[in-house]
Amino acid sequence: MDKRVRLLVMILLLSGILMGCWDRKEVNDLAIIVGAAIDKGEEEPVLLSILLMVTSDGGSGQGMGSKSEGKMGQSSSQSELLVSAEGETIADAISKLQEKLSRKVFWGHNRVILFGEELAKQGIEEHIDFFVRHPETRLRTFTFVTKGKANVLFETEPVLEQSRAEMLRELIELDIGLRVSLKELMSEFSREGEVTAMPMVEQSKLTPNLPNPGFRLDGLALMANGKMTATLSQEESRGLMWIQDKIAQAMITVRPDEGEGPVSMIHLRAKTDMKAKIENDQPVIYLHIESEDDVLQNASKLSLLKEPIVKQLEKKAEEDIANYIDLTLEKLQKEEQTDALGFGNAVLRADPKWWNKNKNKWEEIFPTVEVRKDINVYVRRQGMVKQPTAVPKEEVKEE
Amino acid sequence: MLEKGKISALQMGLILHPTVIATGILFVPAISGTHAGRDLWMTPFVACLAGFYAFWVAVKLHKMYPKQTVMEYSEAILGKWVGKMVTAFLLFYYLDSLGIISREYAEFIIGGFLPNTPLYVVTGSMLFVCALAVYGGIEVIARATQMFMPTIFIVLAALFIFLIPDLEIKNMFPILEKGFGPVFKGSVSFIGWFGEFFLAAFLLPFVTDHENTKKWGIISVISVLLAMSMSNFIGLLLFGESVSKLMYPVLTAAKFINIADFIDHIEAIFAMIWVASIFMKISFFFYAAALSTAQWLQLSDYKSVVFPLAFLGVVWSIWSTPNISSFTQYLGTIAPFYLITVHIAIPTFLLIAAYVKKALSKKKGVSMHG
Numbered sequence: 001m002d003k004r005v006r007l008l009v010m011i012l013l014l015s016g017i018l019m020g021c022w023d024r025k026e027v028n029d030l031a032i033i034v035g036a037a038i039d040k041g042e043e044e045p046v047l048l049s050i051l052l053m054v055t056s057d058g059g060s061g062q063g064m065g066s067k068s069e070g071k072m073g074q075s076s077s078q079s080e081l082l083v084s085a086e087g088e089t090i091a092d093a094i095s096k097l098q099e100k101l102s103r104k105v106f107w108g109h110n111r112v113i114l115f116g117e118e119l120a121k122q123g124i125e126e127h128i129d130f131f132v133r134h135p136e137t138r139l140r141t142f143t144f145v146t147k148g149k150a151n152v153l154f155e156t157e158p159v160l161e162q163s164r165a166e167m168l169r170e171l172i173e174l175d176i177g178l179r180v181s182l183k184e185l186m187s188e189f190s191r192e193g194e195v196t197a198m199p200m201v202e203q204s205k206l207t208p209n210l211p212n213p214g215f216r217l218d219g220l221a222l223m224a225n226g227k228m229t230a231t232l233s234q235e236e237s238r239g240l241m242w243i244q245d246k247i248a249q250a251m252i253t254v255r256p257d258e259g260e261g262p263v264s265m266i267h268l269r270a271k272t273d274m275k276a277k278i279e280n281d282q283p284v285i286y287l288h289i290e291s292e293d294d295v296l297q298n299a300s301k302l303s304l305l306k307e308p309i310v311k312q313l314e315k316k317a318e319e320d321i322a323n324y325i326d327l328t329l330e331k332l333q334k335e336e337q338t339d340a341l342g343f344g345n346a347v348l349r350a351d352p353k354w355w356n357k358n359k360n361k362w363e364e365i366f367p368t369v370e371v372r373k374d375i376n377v378y379v380r381r382q383g384m385v386k387q388p389t390a391v392p393k394e395e396v397k398e399e
Numbered sequence: 400m401l402e403k404g405k406i407s408a409l410q411m412g413l414i415l416h417p418t419v420i421a422t423g424i425l426f427v428p429a430i431s432g433t434h435a436g437r438d439l440w441m442t443p444f445v446a447c448l449a450g451f452y453a454f455w456v457a458v459k460l461h462k463m464y465p466k467q468t469v470m471e472y473s474e475a476i477l478g479k480w481v482g483k484m485v486t487a488f489l490l491f492y493y494l495d496s497l498g499i500i501s502r503e504y505a506e507f508i509i510g511g512f513l514p515n516t517p518l519y520v521v522t523g524s525m526l527f528v529c530a531l532a533v534y535g536g537i538e539v540i541a542r543a544t545q546m547f548m549p550t551i552f553i554v555l556a557a558l559f560i561f562l563i564p565d566l567e568i569k570n571m572f573p574i575l576e577k578g579f580g581p582v583f584k585g586s587v588s589f590i591g592w593f594g595e596f597f598l599a600a601f602l603l604p605f606v607t608d609h610e611n612t613k614k615w616g617i618i619s620v621i622s623v624l625l626a627m628s629m630s631n632f633i634g635l636l637l638f639g640e641s642v643s644k645l646m647y648p649v650l651t652a653a654k655f656i657n658i659a660d661f662i663d664h665i666e667a668i669f670a671m672i673w674v675a676s677i678f679m680k681i682s683f684f685f686y687a688a689a690l691s692t693a694q695w696l697q698l699s700d701y702k703s704v705v706f707p708l709a710f711l712g713v714v715w716s717i718w719s720t721p722n723i724s725s726f727t728q729y730l731g732t733i734a735p736f737y738l739i740t741v742h743i744a745i746p747t748f749l750l751i752a753a754y755v756k757k758a759l760s761k762k763k764g765v766s767m768h769g
Contacts, residue, residue: 013527022516108664135511138654183655187641349569352576 031103035165037150038127039116041086048093049084049151051165079162082154090130107136111165113143116150125189125226132186139183142172145221145228147202156213168215172199175248177217178241189226195340196223197240222340230336239328242321243341245272254316259300259397263313265293276346278354283347289375293317295382303387303396310379317377325373333367343369401693401701404538404605411602412615413544414683419595419623421680422503425647427627428634432643435585438575440635442586443627449743450593450620456746461603463753469600470694476753490695492741493688498715500684501526504677505716506723511650512670522716529682530709533689534702537605540682547675554672559629561656566636591735594742596620601687
């Protein structure tokens, strides 16, 4: 008897522990944030717009008229809801947003953070703190700077994906642009004098004649001390990505000397090895680049089966990569004079003593740093045909 | 003898592993990174010497007083009054660490997962479960450890493997830019941790296969070294030097895992496993505290003090620190010296005293014992 009573008491006590009452959160009490856009507010410093996933059962898209609350109102898609509020800080804006929502906001599934151009120019460091500090967020959240207002991008219709945030995330994961997550921002902002590049995204029409706006990656924003100071064009950012070994796949089109037409190739595997050396008390950056290419289109009359012709293509491709890099170096070393390429870090790793002696002068030294490139492109395969397809056999050039 | 249980040397090694590393694995890189910066991964290698040393001292003392724990032989070595004073200090430490470890556990759970749950509920439920284990005796703790440890090792290894695509070796370089000084500074707080291997003193009297104790003790120190290094490498190679800014780098790293958009949000599994290992850590410290209390007060049974101590532990966890910043300051300033005193200095002193006593009694002993 005594044992049974004890057992019963024990079971009751243990079940009390198992419930976890205080922090019980049901999915249908949560407003799941999938994307956040931060702009400069009109009255207060921060205008926060969050994109919420609509999780209710009426997901079929019928009779959702009741959701038209929030400043922006209901976005045209039924699967997501855009809500925004102004505040002193992001946390403050959240509390004001919460006044409009029947569910508690949840950051655990946030995919992307967009910073408006105007806000980025003022500095985003203070806003990064919120996202790094919050226990629900994760550091693999991709960050962007938008041309113009950030929340405008969330007002467009999602295409191909369920969600606009998901579109942005999938887009950046294709490695066409530079991937920058909160993790990178956190570690790079903390290094003094380091300039960070963030991808820029803008609204862009999908087709010229139809009114269906989408997104487009367009170059990079350079952030010095957390403030946006300059932008790089798409071509210049390509060079930066080559230098930093961020290129995953890229298309190039080269024009051989003869053959009256271009040849397009794709860099399938590209690898950059950046090393710094101190020579005569001057830092020199060695870039060793290797890329394996396939031919995608041969619009010339050349036969690509001939070794010398392929060698020529490889050389042209190498020049093409070198051009991108020179373009970026020209912009960063001569015009902007900011080290967004990680050269400073490479020098530090190569020769800490030299770096510590000269790090205060790095801004003056950086524009004079010599870059030596060693680029090797190998054209490996040529697709499903051996000869230029639409050219009569007699016209095919073999030299 | 208050404890009648018997454990194997393997179980001893297994218990010591979570006892030393459970709390540490979470924020090791953040602490070592504060001083050692980029070279933080070297710090456990320096500090593990303290682990070997503390374990060696525990074994030496055990050989002289085979059936006794540290509470008993301290009195045998130093005499009743001095002995009681030293053991009172040790007893205070075990109770104190019971409260502090419970608080560390609660800070992590509340800060990371259950922000609205009151502190005493988190520590109370944990200490209640631990009390049941301690009430069951050392064999129960040993078996629970033996059951949990393989899972813990597997999950930690998986954590590391899942993160490999995101690790950047270049974060390690340049190595030793500022020389060995910062590395030594960074390893001081780990000396305290590795010193906890002296707690083997509470396990050695119950080990049956003594020929294996040394082997498993060494394996245990090395396994702690490996776990710490793994934690350090994850932190350093993933976050670079900014790792020292994070509160729980390894949790943040677990949140970072994303394999092919499929294995995602797995930090809950990591936290679960971590709770299992902190359960073992608290249980063993609790066991040491309960046994010490009973031996210090010369009770006939330690089981009667287990549940009262659980209550004390809950209250102590609230007393121990007002907020996370003073707690961090405590961990960075006072704790290393406090821990080194308890785990390295006092045992060394005991060992020297025991040798001196042995030498003296040998001189006299001829006439005394015939």
